[in-house]
Every structure is written in structure tokens, then in C-alpha cells.
Amino acid sequence: MEIITPELKDELLKKIEKKYGFDFSNYSEASIIRRITRFYEMYKFDNTKELTERLTTDGKLFELFVTEITVNVTQFFREPEFYKSLITKVFPVLSTYPFIKIWCAGCSTGQEVYSLAILLNEAGLTERVKIYATDLNTLVIKKAKDGIYSKSEFEEGDSGYKDSGGKNEFKKYFTESNSQFQIKDELKKNLVFAQHNLVNDSSFNEFNFIMCRNVLIYFNLKLQDHVLKLFDNSMRNLGYLGLGSKESLSLSKIAYKYEVIDRQEKIYRKIH
Ligand SMILES: C[S@@+](CC[C@H](N)C(=O)[O-])C[C@H]1O[C@@H](n2cnc3c(N)ncnc32)[C@H](O)[C@@H]1O
Structure with missing residues (x-):
């Protein structure tokens, strides 16, 4: 070869x-x-x-x-401390808004989006939230929309859910049949799944919270900067940005516009 x-x-x-x-x-x-x-x-x-x-x-x-x-690895409540931090540091502020727009970019097969939707539901915010979940890959978007997961994918999420501060039983959010776990429709009603390429598609809304985890690590610095600028252009003033544990805003050109909300969990807030 x-x-x-x-x-x-x-x-x-x-x-x-x-x-x-x-x-x-x-x-x-x-x-x-x-x-x-x-x-x-x-x-x-x-x-x-x-x-x-x-x-x-x-x-x-x-x-x-x-x-x-592209790397599509994902799981429910990946790195539970991140979600815990959302519950304690971000949701209380979002809950003061009449309407909350969230963009989950690079959502892969959807586990991350449903994890977020579950916790927003438990915080009593579902009715006020709209989550746009996007990925460049149409195959993963299809699986995300279907919301059907294997037993092992479900089980992985079960412990993460508890460690993230989940209040109920994880299985409450699924219907089970033949060892397949399907996300219940009530959790899907405020979600929009769509294809969007972070490299050359533009901003499509203004958000109160943008979450993009474990995507920038696969990009070189030039592309990371481009994507962070896209997020900044799509961010409402005082909106939150959540990155993956190996990613950071600190070296980017937009860093000065943001304050650090949780250094460990890479959660930032736009202040300029
Ligand atoms: C490792 S997964 C991360 C999934 C999820 N965010 C998480 O942290 O568990 C990376 C995802 O980024 C997506 N991705 C890669 N390049 C992209 C691009 N240019 N625009 C949008 N999504 C992209 C991939 O298709 C993949 O689903």
C-alpha cells in the first residue's frame, strides 16, 4: 500500500x-x-x-x-463534574431568563444533548429551553435524532447520571425494548438536530449557552481560533461557553472577552 x-x-x-x-x-x-x-x-x-x-x-x-x-466517541454524562458545575454555576443564572437558547456543537450521536436535556428538565427549565444540536456528520445526526441506544451505552450513562447530580432514576427517561433504550419523546420536544459544519457554515442564531466539547482538540490552532470566533459571534452578551477538559479558551484571540466560571471544567462567560 x-x-x-x-x-x-x-x-x-x-x-x-x-x-x-x-x-x-x-x-x-x-x-x-x-x-x-x-x-x-x-x-x-x-x-x-x-x-x-x-x-x-x-x-x-x-x-x-x-x-x-472524525472521532465520534461520546457518552451520556461524560465527565460528570462538568454537568455538576452546570447545575450549580450556570443553570441558576439561566433560570432567570424567560427563554434560553442553547447550541450543542459537534454533538455526535446525541448522548451529550440528552444528558443536558435531562438535567435542564430536572431544573424545571424544559419549557423555556430550545437546544440546537449540530454535527458535520449526517450519520451521527441520524442516530442522535432516533435516540436509540444499546444496553452498554445506557449502562455507561447510569453511573454518570448519578455522579452528575441527577435526581431521579436514569431509566425514567427511556423506554426499553429488546435491550434497546429509546429516549422518551417528552425529552425531545425542545431539541432540533441539524447538520452544521464548524469549518465553513456560519452563525445561525444567538445563544445563552454554547457547548462544544471534545471537538476543538482535533483541529489545528488556526481552525480552533476560527471556530471560537464563530462561537463568539453566536453568543449573547453574558452567555456561557462550555469546552472539553482538554480544551481551553486561554490562548485564543477572544479570551479577553470572557471570564472563567470554572477553570477545571472549562466553563466561561462572555463579559465584553
Ligand atoms: C469526539 S466527538 C465529541 C462528541 C461530544 N461533544 C462529546 O464530547 O462527547 C467529536 C464530534 O465532532 C464532530 N465534528 C468534527 N468536525 C466537525 C466540524 N467541522 N463541524 C461540526 N462537527 C464536527 C464529529 O463528527 C464528532 O461527532
């Missing part, structure tokens, strides 16, 4: 951008080369010419490619 060099990677990504408008050129280089290589091996292409040709002519294969080169 041909080695995927940075030059081959750039060439392939340029053709993909031309065909589909998806620009992966500012994703972390080592990680994207590793993932293209894995895809190449998985589908046993003869050479990179064939790989490029198939990817630019077969839209279904391209969807699978997107899933392979």
Missing part, C-alpha cells in the same frame, strides 16, 4: 473539498493521516488514485469516510 504522505493527504483533501465542500485541511495532521490510512486499509484500495476516485464519485462511501476520519 502507498504511504499517505502529507502531500498525498493534501491532494486528497483538496479534491474532497472541491466535490463536497468539506474542508478537512486544518484538522490535526498526524491524526488525519492516521485515519485516512486506516480507511485505505479497511477498504483495501489498490492505490491512492483509486481511493480518491471512489471517494469523489460515491457519496455513500464518502459518508463512511467522514465517520472514519
